Amino acid sequence: MTPQPVLNRVLLAVAGLILLGGGLLIIAAGLDLYRRHDLTPPAGWPLTASDDVLLGSGDRARWSSQGWWWWPAVIAALTVTALLALWWLLAQLRRRRPSRVPVGTDHAQQGIQLGHGALSDAIEAEAEALPGIDSAKVRLVGRPAHPRADITLTLSPTTAPDTALEALGEGPLDHARRSTGRDDLSAETRLRVSHHKAHRAA
16 A cells, blocks of 8 residues: 555544544533433543533633734634645545546447456556566556556666666556557556665675
8 A cells, every 4th residue: 555545544544533532522511421321531521511611711711811913823723724624635536546447539449448446457467577576556546537547666676767667668558558548548656666684695
């Protein structure tokens, strides 16, 4: 799995846990579950009764006395956070994966589609068979009408990057374009180098 999907899943998990925890706290306080079930929350636990508020009068007075700059700074920080969250959401939507890729562009081939998994697996298997490439990960992103191959190659330490890219373009990618009839199939390739332990000479 490439680093970006891992990061996206971690961020989603963290955001989901924060929202879930906050929602459960509010529900427990609103339904007065602690008193109804004779539960004793930990010391300093927020929202333990139905009449509790997030910010008491003392807290509001303390924050209001920070100066004229305090609330504009808070509003600006929240605005930036909301904009970053919206940007991140739109970035995920733009990187959606096509479920099917249309094959060919002429009338005789209309209606023929290829599953994205079959095409990405074929490119991946052929790329891994190339000399100097230890492993390959391929997935299709973008719209079905304009798919793009997102490729990660792990090269052996002695493989030149330009040689690997040339072999990838003339081999797996060229075969994918010709077999699907899609000359517009583009690719974004990331290169890594595998690490081997040093051998000790006797």
